[in-house]
Amino acid sequence: MQLFEQEHIGRRRLATLRELLTSRYPEVDIDALAQRHSILPDWSDCKDGSSMVAFIHALRDVKHRGVPDIALQIGDRAQLTDSGLLGYAVLTAPTVMHAARISSHSLNASSYIVRTKISTREGISRIVFTTLSAIKPYEEELLEMSTLAVWRCTQVILPSGRGATPTYVTFKFPRPKHAEQYQAMFGCPVEFGQAHNVIAWPAEWMYYPIPTGQTDLMQTCSAQMKQHLGEAYYGTGIIARVKRALIEHPKTCDFSLTGTARQLNIQERSLRRYLAQADTSFRKVCLEVRMELAQQYLRQTNMPLKAIAYQLGYRHANNFNRAYREFYGATPQDIRLRHQAAAAPPEAVLAASSLANRPR
Template identity: 60%
Template sequence: MQLFQLEHIGKRRLAMLREILQARYPEIDRQALAVECEILSDWSDGYHHDAMYAFLRAATQLRQSAIPDITLQIGDRAQLTDSGLLGYAVLTAPTIEHAAKLTSHALNSSQYLLRTKQSIGGDLVRTVFSVVHDAHPYREALLEMSVLAVWRCIQAILPTGRAAVPSHVTFTYPAPSCADMYRELFGCPVLFNQAHNVLAYPDAWSQQAIPSGNSEMIRICSAELKQLLGEDYRGHGIAARVKRALVEHPNICRFSLTGTAQQLGLTTRSLRRSLAEADCSFRQICLQVRMEMATQYLTATNMPLKAIAYQLGYQHSNNFYRAYQAYYARSPSEVRAAMRRPVAG
């Protein structure tokens, strides 16, 4: 599974569209819309397993008739938790720049319908968005939703949160009827009929550390991760408690005995003794958690191997490669290649 796969995002967007229609627009015949746009009756997918395209067909139709700002409403609701494990990686990245690179790489190496490119100049970071050829009929709906969604996710990892505003935003299409809402939601100048689709913000933000106060979002993302990691992360034993702490509070624990003991309300001596009594060590637990998390990153995201190593606290990627090879008797590259290899039918 890849976190930015078309169907993964499409199903979430369909569910969000259904919720908005039910709550705000009861006069719209959802069943008729579903039939016309080839959406299953429960709004969970498209008839041909093309949830994202089904969503875009419905959103584009609504934009052109009853709800001009529908994709802005959906973009405004975007959260990092929508992206599961990748959202967890972004929330626990060391800097804004590192998080932006993770997200951009995930978009560009997946089946999602947007591509991004970043450039730095004049003290600004410019993220340029483009739409793949197959999605061109829906480009306006896709761009206005996605650019705003990306901005909402950037705000989630900035120390100032929603108080932050971009330097400017530009779009290549003509100003829509809800242009004033663009400016209200972004909080900055928004220009239309421009050469590129651009979200620009100060380069000074790039090296800022991501605040550790996003505990609720990390908790939501880590719940999915713990589910993937299995039974060892449940229970009341000291080993399970340490494992949960490392996953749920990575910015505090940082795979260090001192930070983890602090999070658990113990002294380092007490934690070390308790682990010894349970016939394990902090070093062994850290290695297990790192290796199991690495496997999830390798198989469930498009994160580069160097980014995974850095995410798990390895200052040198070669140390990560050697540790993974020694632990599993397979290299990280072999594990990723095996996941992508077609299954013989």
């Protein structure tokens, strides 16, 4: 399967790097930097190959040219919207645990350049970070950026937000010259030269429900989702309004007539009547939204089928599989396998190969 998540993240990281250099380091010639690493003049993508590869090359170039903490600064600016459809899935997950598992499994299944493993022991939850062996020379930059990025995105879905701090953070690489910035950014003790790359926090946090009040962030993520879903989510008609409500306010609507009517400020019987006049029903519209969301998750993420079913309000994966097969004439697994077979080699594999073969 093509790694949509990685390439989306790569393009967002390129944009962030350009913004950071322009605002803070005007002495860096961004045009020359782009040319050296085959980045488009507007920094929206690269001319050939992988945007993530181009970003990593440019990041290391900037670091070696006098900005040693550039990876930390990129990580500090990370947002859930950087991960595309996964960001929407995270915001609509019921708990921090579900969100963490969705992200970890999806990116790991795609052979993303940085891998994560979640474990809980003695009241502490740990996310352990590792990298593909082919990119070991770039490990320090990728780990410091990715660990802080994961933490910034986690803070968004915690009730206390930016006020939350990890229990501790550890890295395998030696203490860098800018080590004091780590503690300032994470807000907790940070140790270097340790056995593993870890960010840890209280296990109870994993069971916190994800707040529903992330209005601006949810609007951005749902807008990204609607772009993928198409024209049926735009317009002033009742069907488009219901579909938008289900996408933009999934927790309030909860794929229910009662919740959706409340969100639209319409009485339930009136909503039924309006939909009947449009020659449809709430159940039919709801099914269409679920199936259209399922298509996007199957094609553009590596979320497990059980996780997709749960995200779409199905208590059992078998119910989701049956509904999907009846709607599309094939099972979710069939569609995913067909898409994988038609896709190009994973960008993560190409990225690792490109980085491994690059002269150093």
